[in-house]
Amino acid sequence: MSTELGERNRSILEAIIEEHIATAEPVGSRTVAKRHKLGLSPATIRNVMADLEEFGFLQSPHTSAGRVPTEKGYRFYVDSLLQVRKLNSAERKQLESRYQLRGRKVEEVLRDVSKTLSSISHYTGLVMAPRLETTVFRHIEFVPLSEGRVLVVFVTRSGLVQNKIIETRVPVSRRELEQISNYLNRTLAGLSIQQVKEKIFAEMQEEKARYDRLMSRTLELSREALKENLGGEVFIEGTSNILDQPEFANVETMRGLFRAFEQKSTLIDLLNRSQQADGVQIFIGSEPGITGIQGCSLITCHYASKRGTIGALGVIGPSRMNYSSVIPVVDYTARLLSQVLDGDLD
Amino acid sequence: MSTELGERNRSILEAIIEEHIATAEPVGSRTVAKRHKLGLSPATIRNVMADLEEFGFLQSPHTSAGRVPTEKGYRFYVDSLLQVRKLNSAERKQLESRYQLRGRKVEEVLRDVSKTLSSISHYTGLVMAPRLETTVFRHIEFVPLSEGRVLVVFVTRSGLVQNKIIETRVPVSRRELEQISNYLNRTLAGLSIQQVKEKIFAEMQEEKARYDRLMSRTLELSREALKENLGGEVFIEGTSNILDQPEFANVETMRGLFRAFEQKSTLIDLLNRSQQADGVQIFIGSEPGITGIQGCSLITCHYASKRGTIGALGVIGPSRMNYSSVIPVVDYTARLLSQVLDGDLD
DNA sequence: CGCTGGCACTCGAAGCCTGAGAGTGCTAAC
DNA sequence: GTTAGCACTCTCAGGCTTCGAGTGCCAGCG
Structure with missing residues (x-):
């Protein structure tokens, strides 16, 4: 029932809301009749407005002040009336x-x-x-800062750069960092971050990580690096x-x-x-x-x-x-x- | 003459300003007499206030509204009256x-x-x-991003990290970047950025830069990197x-x-x-x-x-x-x- | 001579009233 | 169903009054 507005009522509601959007003032029946030539007299519009108020689309701040859209009114407007202009x-x-x-x-x-x-x-x-989950990974780099702190630099396929500082539990040497980033860049470039994560997780499951120290470092570091960023x-x-x-x-x-x-x-x-x-x-x-x-x-x-x-x-x-x-x-x-x-x- | 305020006048001015700071209201003579026991009657304070108004330290928003400090009044207050509390x-x-x-x-x-x-x-x-001019330089690193773009990472002696992206006119290889940062870190660590700049400028003047391609790259890059940052x-x-x-x-x-x-x-x-x-x-x-x-x-x-x-x-x-x-x-x-x-x- | 109490005066804030204007709702007529 | 007309309501702005806070000044006091 509540959406059962006749065509005429709808266009009056639209006119009122647009008028209000333009002026920020409560809208009276006279104004609607004049500025939006709907071929109706103020009196008729008043009747319609009374209906619209009953539906909850409009409200009057006080008896003689014209009407203002309610939130429900705006909602109906954007859902059913609004014509979205295309950008030229x-x-x-x-x-x-x-x-x-x-x-x-x-x-x-x-x-x-x-x-x-x-x-x-x-x-x-x-x-x-x-x-960054779904961004496509192009390149990663680790820069050692001080004992236990590493700056991670990502580059996405589109060339955007993001970096953050992470803490490693144990100190990692510059050489190791290089090996790690080489490894990651070789195996992971072109994947989305999400995929990278999955891959890392998969590898962590595998036995070999347990025995290969470098590999386990790699995995730990990249997991840390890929944690929620911004x-x-x-x-x-x-x-x-x-x-x-x-x-x-x-x-x-x-x-x-x-x-x-x-x-x-x-x-x-x-x-x-x-x-x-x-x-x-x-x-x-x-x-x-x-x-x-x-x-x-x-x-x-x-x-x-x-x-x-x-x-x-x-x-x-x-x-x-x-x-x-x-x-x-x-x-x-x-x-x-x-x-x-x-x-x-x- | 204008600073020739007697001790009493000064303390009344102080009382008024402090009262105003506390209440945000214009201050009347009664209030001052009551709340800041200076042993003076409202009438006396009124006289003083009239003087202070003449000096330009106070003004009344209107005839019967008490007084408010002027900017000049605040100025005098902070310069001459204010007791700065020490932090405990x-x-x-x-x-x-x-x-x-x-x-x-x-x-x-x-x-x-x-x-x-x-x-x-x-x-x-x-x-x-x-x-960053006077910050002490500890470490610099270059990370190649894409053709002609390099991420520069500084670390200051206190361990703060700053990074920015710079453009190089010609592509610089990863290997070159490494050599460059090695060189910079060797020669410059412990200097302030200002000193680093001077040093680089000095070296640019020297003949050898003209013939040594790597050296000239180094200088160009570091100059770019040290340009105004944040x-x-x-x-x-x-x-x-x-x-x-x-x-x-x-x-x-x-x-x-x-x-x-x-x-x-x-x-x-x-x-x-x-x-x-x-x-x-x-x-x-x-x-x-x-x-x-x-x-x-x-x-x-x-x-x-x-x-x-x-x-x-x-x-x-x-x-x-x-x-x-x-x-x-x-x-x-x-x-x-x-x-x-x-x-x-x- | 400086301080004080007293008093007349000023001015804004708040309250009240009024008239004008905008807009409504209702009714009767088309 | 639509409209014109009209009485009604309510806000807003302006004017008026009252109230109170605070002043400025003066005369008197220690």
Whole structure:
């Protein structure tokens, strides 16, 4: 029943929501009648609005103030009414031009992506670091730092670089490290990290590791090196864009939001969830299980190599957000980043 | 003349400023008389306050609202009245305990320092990345990534690790890279980066570089590698602490501040300036040449190795800030970080 | 002569009222 | 089913009043 809206009601709802998105003000019947020439009088529209309010798609802040979409209203809008604009080729070019990635560090690239998202959308950009699982391994190197500490450098097939410091239980000599990396590079290049892990695990099972000291070192080291890396780190850029949105003129709301930005855990949670599903996902305000972003919506998309999900990115802004222009940007950005990580883009 | 304040006037000014710092409200004569038992009646204090207002240390928001310190008032307070509390040993221990640094990446450490500053002060922490000039070099390593790209890994004497990617004009073979790093490590270990640069420059002047291909590669590569690294990057943490300060209840003010945080250039400018001077420095509101942090004060201190200035850190908060407790924290943190970079702390 | 109590004065904040304007809901007519 | 008309409601802005905090000044006191 609740989705049983007639064609006319739907288009009035759409008009109201779009009007509200454009103006941030409650929308009255007069305005709808005038600006969206539906050939109906304000009175008729009032009737429809009353119905829509009963359905729970609209609400009035007070008796004489026009209507504002509810979260349910936005939900219906994005699910059933919204026409997502495709990017034209100029816009796609513009996005693509920002990704000159070869030989850059993963962090830099992700921060950049986040900045790009925020500056194009005028909201706030989020990028969650990939678990590298499905990235394709090209090269690994170990640099001895001090007793028991080794810097591991990965290069992915697409030329992205990531490095981290690991601790080894016993000191490993420079010579051993060289042998180890030679071995790994010979046997593992071209596999995804996931496959590498499996292979290592398999070899650890085999007897020979027990007797071959070098081999056991190799396995220990690479297991350590492949443990979760940037896992779950989130890059947030453009937070101050949010300050321009009239709905956050109230300090209390803003405080909550900035807390969320700084703590990141809510965002990580949402981004993680978006990895489960396919394509662009939209979280609205305080829908079930979402807290801490009242009045906001989050548009996310996972990015992934051909072999599986690895991370998520998105844009957060007020619920009264320009969905139709942000969605394709998020979508296309995720595609680009996927390709980059796959190494297909060079 | 303007500094010719009698002892009594000074202590009344001090009382007023401290009262204002504690309450964030304009301070009236009654309050001062009551809470700071100076043995004077409100009427007398009123007279003094009128004088202080004439001097420009105080101002009244309006006729019947008590007085508020001006920037000049704060300036006089921090320069002449403020008693800086020393940290007790427990507090020093607490700070020290946060610096377990060996083998960590420079960025991580700096971000941590910034977080610590913000969480202890309850304001916002800033740390500007060091120019590595005066850090003592222990070890350098080159990892070939792809044609013409090399990852450089530095280790400082204190065990901090930093790495960056550089481009070489011509491809350099793995073997050459090894020779180059061997050479550098042999000849340069224990020198400061500044000295290393000088040495390299000197060698470039010498004739032999022209004829020795390997040598010229070495020099080119190390020059590239030693170019400004994190130079000028600023780590800002705890921005949302600012939101709790009542003076930023007004959105307009806050917006300006967050813009400044996101753009960073004002902050970089101030932090740079603080490197010129010795010890803790305090920038107040919109004193000459300072823009973009109206209503805020910045407490900074450079940190340095034994050989010279290399970076700066600090805390930014409202002008009505608890100077006496933040100053020693900034000061001691800078000392700690200096020691760490010198490598004296392990 | 410096300090103090007293007192008139000022000014903002809060509360109240009012009028204007926007928007609704209902009803009766087309 | 749609519309015009109309009474009704509610917010917002402005003006007015009251209240209280705090001042500035003055006269008197030690």
